[in-house]
Amino acid sequence: MTPSPSAGALYTDVIRERWRRPRHRGELPGATATAEDVNPLCGDRVRLALQVTNGQVEAVRFAGDSCAICTASADVVAELATGRSTREAAAIGTEDVLEVLRSDVRPTRMRCVTLPITVLAMALAQ
Amino acid sequence: MRLDELTRADFPILDRIVNGRRLVYLDSAASSQRPRSVIEAMARYYEQNHANVHRSIHTLGEEATELYELARDRVQRFIGAPTREEVVFTRGTTDGLGLIAETIGRTLQRGDEIIVTELEHHSNLIPWQLVARDRGAVVKAVPVRADGTLDLDALDRLLGPRTRVLAFAHVSNVLGTINPVVDMVRRARRVGALTVVDGAQAVPHLRLDMSALECDFYVFSAHKMLGPTGIGVMYGRRAVLDSLEPGRGGSEMIKEVWIDHAQWNDLPWRFEPGTPPIAEAVGLTAAVEYYEKLNMDRVAEHEAALAARAVTGLGAIPGVTVYGPPAGVPRGAVVAFAMDGLHPHDVAALLDADGIAVRAGHHCAMPLMRCLGVVGTSRASFSVYTSPEEIELFLDAVAGLRAKL
Numbered sequence: 001m002t003p004s005p006s007a008g009a010l011y012t013d014v015i016r017e018r019w020r021r022p023r024h025r026g027e028l029p030g031a032t033a034t035a036e037d038v039n040p041l042c043g044d045r046v047r048l049a050l051q052v053t054n055g056q057v058e059a060v061r062f063a064g065d066s067c068a069i070c071t072a073s074a075d076v077v078a079e080l081a082t083g084r085s086t087r088e089a090a091a092i093g094t095e096d097v098l099e100v101l102r103s104d105v106r107p108t109r110m111r112c113v114t115l116p117i118t119v120l121a122m123a124l125a126q
Numbered sequence: 127m128r129l130d131e132l133t134r135a136d137f138p139i140l141d142r143i144v145n146g147r148r149l150v151y152l153d154s155a156a157s158s159q160r161p162r163s164v165i166e167a168m169a170r171y172y173e174q175n176h177a178n179v180h181r182s183i184h185t186l187g188e189e190a191t192e193l194y195e196l197a198r199d200r201v202q203r204f205i206g207a208p209t210r211e212e213v214v215f216t217r218g219t220t221d222g223l224g225l226i227a228e229t230i231g232r233t234l235q236r237g238d239e240i241i242v243t244e245l246e247h248h249s250n251l252i253p254w255q256l257v258a259r260d261r262g263a264v265v266k267a268v269p270v271r272a273d274g275t276l277d278l279d280a281l282d283r284l285l286g287p288r289t290r291v292l293a294f295a296h297v298s299n300v301l302g303t304i305n306p307v308v309d310m311v312r313r314a315r316r317v318g319a320l321t322v323v324d325g326a327q328a329v330p331h332l333r334l335d336m337s338a339l340e341c342d343f344y345v346f347s348a349h350k351m352l353g354p355t356g357i358g359v360m361y362g363r364r365a366v367l368d369s370l371e372p373g374r375g376g377s378e379m380i381k382e383v384w385i386d387h388a389q390w391n392d393l394p395w396r397f398e399p400g401t402p403p404i405a406e407a408v409g410l411t412a413a414v415e416y417y418e419k420l421n422m423d424r425v426a427e428h429e430a431a432l433a434a435r436a437v438t439g440l441g442a443i444p445g446v447t448v449y450g451p452p453a454g455v456p457r458g459a460v461v462a463f464a465m466d467g468l469h470p471h472d473v474a475a476l477l478d479a480d481g482i483a484v485r486a487g488h489h490c491a492m493p494l495m496r497c498l499g500v501v502g503t504s505r506a507s508f509s510v511y512t513s514p515e516e517i518e519l520f521l522d523a524v525a526g527l528r529a530k531l
Binding site: 008016041043066067068069112 | 469470471472475476479486487488492495501502530531
């Protein structure tokens with residue numbers, strides 16, 4: 001059995017920084033699509049608001065109560081989606097987010113990473 | 127000698143090193159660890175005695191049956207059940223509550239009322255929602271007050287001629303509140319309602335006497351009380367069990383079977399369809415014997431002291447909120463808390479990095495989380511092997527959390 005990661009391997013500098021000072025948290029007046037979902041494991045809630053013009057994601061903001069990993073993931077998802085076509089944004093996957101977070105996330109916390117990705121897909125499907 | 131000093135060596139898993147530290151296991155309310163005597167009893171059973179129970183006419187079958195039924199006698203004595211026929215084995219608390227809900231559910235009429243409380247574990251809420259939906263019955267809840275106790279005046283207002291069931295936890299798995307079972311049972315009985323008590327968090331920590339509690343049903347799991355997973359107990363008052371049709375069918379629970387009907391078996395087997403968890407029953411016997419050797423009064427005293435220290439210690443850390451009864455009021459062996467600005471899952475993950483295991487999240491009590499106005503909490507819980515030193519390590523770690531994220 002592999003040992004669980006140390007706090008440092010899980011809470012990387014990227015996660016700490018994005019949790020303390022997220023760049024894309026807030027409201028988005030003029031949003032064209034919003035979606036929200038809950039992590040049944042912990043009750044965490046993430047809402048994403050998108051501004052889409054002519055098939056381009058112009059801006060993304062997130063809101064909600066969530067842990068450091070989920071908050072950091074939402075911030076990264078918002079950043080990765082911004083400026084992309086809706087098709088490209090819909091292709092954003094777990095690996096893309098993990099690559100930015102550089103965190104050794106265990107299976108028990110993986111839903112914290114994937115929840116914002118799910119919410120992005122819901123918003124893009126509107 | 128302190129209880130943890132007496133028991134520590136019996137629990138091999140407590141020697142585990144987790145993230146470079148010796149494990150501090152503060153998640154016993156979710157599932158306790160088990161002593162070597164339980165593990166060895168189950169291994170011995172599988173190596174020496176295993177066969178199916180009750181209808182195996184050979185030596186091993188007889189031995190297995192004897193061991194399985196011995197577990198019933200041990201549990202009867204442990205919980206003070208008047209007769210062994212009132213001790214029914216289930217797969218666990220959730221299974222037992224589901225069995226009761228399905229069994230009573232068959233007798234419900236449209237408009238009948240089931241009263242639960244706001245502090246219930248989902249296991250004592252969802253089964254009632256399901257039968258209420260099927261039968262056109264209504265589920266109502268006794269509110270929780272700010273001090274973590276139930277509003278019994280509100281209970282009196284909810285109880286009425288349509289109340290068929292009052293289902294509630296003996297000890298809250300989040301707040302640690304010890305609910306006044308006898309008082310609540312008496313109030314329910316005045317309107318003729320059946321009482322169902324979820325004892326999952328009480329049996330491991332308090333001395334129990336079913337004849338004194340007077341409830342109709344009392345349910346618990348072995349795995350929270352030093353025993354194995356996969357087995358639990360549904361105590362049912364004999365007069366009530368006699369009056370009910372079995373909720374579930376299968377082998378073992380019948381006397382004679384035709385294609386279109388059957389005659390039910392005697393108690394308690396009428397409520398035990400299928401091959402039961404036999405090795406688990408053997409493990410449960412060992413767990414009960416372990417508790418009896420320790421003496422439940424001593425267990426309660428040990429854990430109350432740990433909980434009291436955790437409550438005052440956490441309360442003294444800036445930014446920490448402790449939920450449930452205030453310091454000085456008796457509580458179960460759980461302490462739920464929150465730290466300003468830190469998510470409960472981050473609290474648990476950061477403590478795990480120090481080898482400290484706590485629970486975090488909604489604790490399967492989402493309605494209660496809504497009452498508390500939080501998405502979740504972190505929870506430390508204790509058992510016979512938990513030491514005062516471990517509580518101090520935990521408190522120091524919590525005090526240092528904020529600097530880590």
